[in-house]
Amino acid sequence: MALDPLLAISATDVGELLDPKSCIAAVERAFRLLGEERAQAPALCGLHVEGGGFHVKAAVLDDEAGGHWFAAKVNANFPANPRERGLPTIQGAMLLMNATSGEPRALIDSASITALRTAAATAVAVRWLARPDAETAALAGCGVQGRAHLAFLAAVMPRLRLLRLHDPDAAALRSALEAAAALGIAAEPAANLAAACRESDVCVTCTPSRRPLLEAGDVSPGALVAGVGADNGEKHELAPALLARAVVVTDLLAQCEQIGDLHHALAAGALRREDVHADLGEVIAGRNPGRTAADEVVVFDSTGMALQDVAAAVVVYQRAIAAGRGTPVALAR
Numbered sequence: 001m002a003l004d005p006l007l008a009i010s011a012t013d014v015g016e017l018l019d020p021k022s023c024i025a026a027v028e029r030a031f032r033l034l035g036e037e038r039a040q041a042p043a044l045c046g047l048h049v050e051g052g053g054f055h056v057k058a059a060v061l062d063d064e065a066g067g068h069w070f071a072a073k074v075n076a077n078f079p080a081n082p083r084e085r086g087l088p089t090i091q092g093a094m095l096l097m098n099a100t101s102g103e104p105r106a107l108i109d110s111a112s113i114t115a116l117r118t119a120a121a122t123a124v125a126v127r128w129l130a131r132p133d134a135e136t137a138a139l140a141g142c143g144v145q146g147r148a149h150l151a152f153l154a155a156v157m158p159r160l161r162l163l164r165l166h167d168p169d170a171a172a173l174r175s176a177l178e179a180a181a182a183l184g185i186a187a188e189p190a191a192n193l194a195a196a197c198r199e200s201d202v203c204v205t206c207t208p209s210r211r212p213l214l215e216a217g218d219v220s221p222g223a224l225v226a227g228v229g230a231d232n233g234e235k236h237e238l239a240p241a242l243l244a245r246a247v248v249v250t251d252l253l254a255q256c257e258q259i260g261d262l263h264h265a266l267a268a269g270a271l272r273r274e275d276v277h278a279d280l281g282e283v284i285a286g287r288n289p290g291r292t293a294a295d296e297v298v299v300f301d302s303t304g305m306a307l308q309d310v311a312a313a314v315v316v317y318q319r320a321i322a323a324g325r326g327t328p329v330a331l332a333r
Contacts, residue, residue, distance in 0.1 A: 005328035007106045009320050014112040017319040020120070020155045023312055027120040028127070028284065030061060030311040031251075035281025038062075042306035044255055046232060052078030053232060059306035060099050063314050068099035071310040073110045077232070079208045088144070089208070090114060096313045104331065106317045110309075113316070115145050117308040119152035121251060121280075122226045125300040126202055127156045128283050128290050129249060130224040134201035135159040140193050140213055140237075141206035141229060142167035142176035149204060149228075150180050157202070164190040164200060194218040197225075205229055205237040212239035221295040227261045228302045237261055238299060240270035246299040247277045247291070260303040 009017075033039040042059035058072040075092035082089060092110035097103060126134070137153055139146055142165055154160055163185050167173040173189055180187035190196035197203040197218050205213055207229045216239060219225055225246070227238045243265040253276055256262040265271050278288035280300065291298055320326040 004103065004105075005330045006104050007317065007320060007326040008329050009106055009108040009316060009326045011109040011112040013320060013325045014109055014116070014316055017316050017323065017325065018113075018116055018312060020123070020151045022315055023116050023120040024123045024152065024155060026311040026315050027117055027308050028124045029064070030307040031121075031124060031281040032284045033061070033281070034252075034307055035279065035283070035285030035287060039307060041252070041254065044259075044306070046259070051080055052076060055232070057304070057306035057309060059310050061307055061310040061314070067314070069310055069314050070097045070099040071095065071306065071313050073114070073306065073309050075110055075114060090144070094309060094313055096310075096317055106313065106320070106326070107329070108313055108316060111144070113309060113312050114304070115148040117312040118145060118228060118302065118304055119148040120312070121302050121304070121308055122149060122204055122228060122300070123152040123156045124284070125226055125249070125280060125302070126153065126224060128280065129298045129300060130157075130202050131222055131291070131294055133159060134224070135161045136164070136200045137162075137202040137204065138164040138166065138190060138193070138196040138200035139176075139204045139206065140166045142169070142172040143206070145228065146172075146206040147176050147179050149206060150176070150185060151183055153202070153204070154183060154185055161186060163187040164196040166190040166193045166196055197223070202226070207237060208235060209237050210234055211236055212242075213237050214242055215239045216241040216245045218242070219297055221297065224298045224300065226300045226302055230261045230264075230301075231259060231303050233259050233263065236264050240265035240268040243299055243301075244270040246297040248275070248299050248301060249277050249283060249290070250279050250301045251303055252305045253279055255303050255305060256301045260301040261299075262301045
């Protein structure tokens with residue numbers, strides 16, 4: 001029997017097929033299944049090269065209709081690309097396969113999927129860990145990932161009245177302010193990140209920083225801090241003392257202790273592995289409580305797990321089939 005053609009799905013297709021509400025729902029379900037121990041823990045492999053690195057993330061996940069899916073994503077991360085080569089920082093591809101038959105089903109631009117599913121994970125964390133009355137947010141890093149967060153934060157913060165944006169790159173900051181205005185989000189530039197975070201209910205960092213951007217005294221009681229940028233062992237956005245002060249929730253503990261802000265806190269002796277409160281999936285599944293007091297500082301260490309990728313990719317693929325989008329590519333003859 002001949003294999004069906006592989007469907008190549010572009011970044012444009014991803015952006016038009018995957019809306020925030022659907023992406024948040026898919027990613028939240030993936031976290032829940034992991035928390036209920038109905039999904040395998042995902043796998044991660046990383047390799048460093050001069051000026052950047054590659055990581056491979058893979059996972060298996062069932063969809064709501066009983067379909068079985070496997071996805072492997074290969075991302076390259078070269079922070080100097082925009083400045084030196086006019087190329088995106090993150091480039092790569094995701095292979096989606098039928099986990100029952102092994103058939104390759106789609107090859108999807110991974111940078112677009114990564115930006116959206118990462119923003120969705122932050123949104124899920126806000127939904128489960130922020131105070132219900134949260135109405136202000138601060139966002140550090142106004143590049144592709146930061147701008148992707150705008151619509152997702154608005155989707156889960158019905159009381160959002162002000163978003164403070166911080167980025168030393170004036171062009172990136174301007175682009176984010178324009179994007180926020182287009183979405184109807186009231187936003188203002190914040191020259192001082194610490195001051196902006198002290199005045200905000202939700203603080204999100206989406207940068208490639210290799211030194212802490214936020215210290216323990218830079219957030220107010222009751223804040224949720226989502227550290228998004230530390231997705232390899234060299235990146236570092238949140239000071240160990242901040243994690244030591246907070247209730248720490250990870251996307252995946254085994255991964256965060258290797259590459260997230262958590263691993264810096266562990267290395268510094270600021271806290272122990274057993275001090276971590278829970279994985280987000282355990283909170284969603286009801287196995288551990290989320291926020292238990294209005295004045296708790298909660299840190300969500302988001303390193304990005306492959307279950308998010310599979311969840312988002314399945315939605316994109318199924319919608320591409322229904323809409324006749326994508327380009328068929330015959331690999332097997």
